[in-house]
Amino acid sequence: MDKELSQKITRASNQNSLILIFWLILTLVFQVVLYVVAMIFSGVFDSETLDRIYNLAAYLAQYLGAVPLAIIISRSLINDKETPSVLSGFRRPEASAGQIVRWIFISFFFIYGSAIASNLFFTLFQQITGIDLHAVDMTTDENIISRITSVIAMMFLAPLFEESMFRAAIVRNGSRFGNWSIIIITGITFGLWHCNYEQFLYAGVMGICAGFLTVKTRSVIPSLILHFTMNTIGTLQSFSLGEVDAEKVNDTSYAMEHLGAVGLMMIASGLMYAFIITGLVLFIIEIVNHKETFVLDAPEDRVKGTAAVYLKAPLTIVMLIIFLFATILRAFVI
Numbered sequence: 001m002d003k004e005l006s007q008k009i010t011r012a013s014n015q016n017s018l019i020l021i022f023w024l025i026l027t028l029v030f031q032v033v034l035y036v037v038a039m040i041f042s043g044v045f046d047s048e049t050l051d052r053i054y055n056l057a058a059y060l061a062q063y064l065g066a067v068p069l070a071i072i073i074s075r076s077l078i079n080d081k082e083t084p085s086v087l088s089g090f091r092r093p094e095a096s097a098g099q100i101v102r103w104i105f106i107s108f109f110f111i112y113g114s115a116i117a118s119n120l121f122f123t124l125f126q127q128i129t130g131i132d133l134h135a136v137d138m139t140t141d142e143n144i145i146s147r148i149t150s151v152i153a154m155m156f157l158a159p160l161f162e163e164s165m166f167r168a169a170i171v172r173n174g175s176r177f178g179n180w181s182i183i184i185i186t187g188i189t190f191g192l193w194h195c196n197y198e199q200f201l202y203a204g205v206m207g208i209c210a211g212f213l214t215v216k217t218r219s220v221i222p223s224l225i226l227h228f229t230m231n232t233i234g235t236l237q238s239f240s241l242g243e244v245d246a247e248k249v250n251d252t253s254y255a256m257e258h259l260g261a262v263g264l265m266m267i268a269s270g271l272m273y274a275f276i277i278t279g280l281v282l283f284i285i286e287i288v289n290h291k292e293t294f295v296l297d298a299p300e301d302r303v304k305g306t307a308a309v310y311l312k313a314p315l316t317i318v319m320l321i322i323f324l325f326a327t328i329l330r331a332f333v334i
Contacts, residue, residue, distance in 0.1 A: 006309050009177045011080055013313035016170040016186075018074035020193060020319050023066050023165070030061035052145040059153035063161040071169050082176070089168030093217035100213075100222045102282050103293070107209035107226055109279025112272050115202035122197065133331045136196050139242040140235075147239065154235045159227035166190055166207065167214040167223050175215050178306030179296040183211035185310060192323040197331040206230065215296055233268050240265035 038054045045053065071086060093100060126133055140150045166186060174182035191204025210223035243261035248254045255262045286293050310316065 005177075008080075008082075009306060009309045010313045011078060012083070012173050012177065013310045014315040015074055015078040015080060015083065016173055017313065017315040017319035018078060019070045019165060019169060020189070021315065021322070022070035022073050024322065026066035026069055027062050030065060031058055034058055034061065048143075049145070052143060052149065056145060056149040056152070059149060059157065063153070063157040067161040067165050071165065084172045084176075086164055086168040089164075089172055089214070089220040091219050091221075093219040093221055095217045095222075100217065100225075102286065103213060103216065104222060104226050104229075105275060105279040106283045106286060107206070107213065107279070108230075108275035109283055110209055111202050111206045111230065112276045112279075114205040118198070118201035121201075131332075133197060134333070135198055136330070138234075138238055140238040141242045146242075150235050150238055154231045154238070155228065159224055159231055162190075163210070163220050163224045163227055166193075167210055168220045171211045171214050172220075174310065175211075177310070179215050181307035182310065183208055183215060185307060187211055189320070189323070192320065192327055195323060195326040195330050197327060200327060212294075212296075216293075233271055236264055236268040240268065 034054055034057050038050055042050060075083060095103075122133060125131070140146050166189075170189075171182060171186050174186060187206075187208030187210075188204050190207030190210075191200040191202075194200065194203045196203075206227075210226055213222040213226060214220055240261045244258045244265065245254075311320075
C-alpha cells in the first residue's frame with residue numbers, strides 16, 4: 001500500500017473516531033448542564049418526576065444535539081473533501097424491495113440469535129464464576145413520562161440518529177477503502193459504543209448487518225428500517241417488563257391479573273422468534289441459490305491491509321480503549 005493511500009485511510013479512521021469521542025464529550029457536557037438545571041427545579045417537582053424529565057431531556061440532548069454536533073465538529077477539524085455527506089446516504093436503495101426484505105430478515109436471524117447466545121453465555125459465566133455483573137435496567141415503568149421517553153428515544157430518535165452517525169457517516173466514510181473489513185470493525189465499535197455487556201454482542205452483530213445493508217444497497221434506508229423494527233419490538237418488551245415480574249408470568253393466576261402486559265410480552269417474543277425462524281430459512285435459501293449476495297463490490301480487493309491501517313489510527317486506538325474500558329467498568333463496578 002502506498003503512503004498516500006495509507007494516509008487517506010488513517011485520516012478517515014481518525015475522522016470517524018473523532019465523531020464518537022466528541023459524541024461522548026458532548027453527551028457528558030449536556031448531562032452535567034441538565035443535572036444543574038434539575039437541581040434548580042428540585043423544589044418544583046418530586047424526585048421521581050424530576051428523574052423522568054431529566055432522562056427525557058438527556059435523550060433529546062444526546063440525539064438531537066450531540067450526534068449532529070459531533071459529526072460537524074469532527075469533519076471540520078479533520079477536513080477531507082472526499083468524505084461523503086450524511087444526507088447523501090439517505091438515497092433510494094439500489095436493490096429491489098424483495099431483496100431488501102430478505103436481507104433484513106436474515107439480519108434478524110443473526111442479531112436475535114446472537115442476543116440469545118450472549119444471554120446464555122453471561123448467565124453461565126455468572127453462575128460458574130460467582131461474579132455478579134451489573135446489568136442495565138431497560139424496563140419502562142407505567143408512568144406516562146417514562147413511556148413517552150421510550151417511544152421517542154428508543155423507537156424514533158435512536159434508529160434515525162444512530163444510523164446517521166454510524167452508517168451514513170462512519171461506515172460510508174470508511175467503506176471507500178474496504179467493505180467487509182470496515183463493516184466488521186465499525187460493527188464491533190457499534191457494540192462497544194453501547195458500553196453495556198448485555199448489548200455488546202448483539203449490537204455488534206446488528207452493526208455488521210446494518211453496515212452490510214448500507215454498503216450492499218448504497219443507502220442507509222434499509223438499515224434504518226432494520227433498526228426501527230428492532231427497537232419497536234424492544235420498546236414493547238420494555239413496556240411489558242415494566243408492568244410484570246418475568247419470573248411469575250408462568251403462574252396462570254398472575255398472568256390473568258396482568259393479561260395486557262403478558263399479552264404484549266408474548267407478542268414481542270413471538271415476533272422475535274418468528275423473525276429468527278424466517279431469517280434462518282431465508283439465509284439457507286440465500287446461501288444455496290444466491291451466493292453472490294454476500295460478495296460486495298470490494299475495494300479491499302485493490303486495497304490490501306485496510307483493516308490494519310484503519311485500526312492503527314491514533315484516535316481510533318484511543319476511542320476503542322475508552323469504550324472498552326467503559327463497558328468493562330459498567331459491567332463490574334457501576
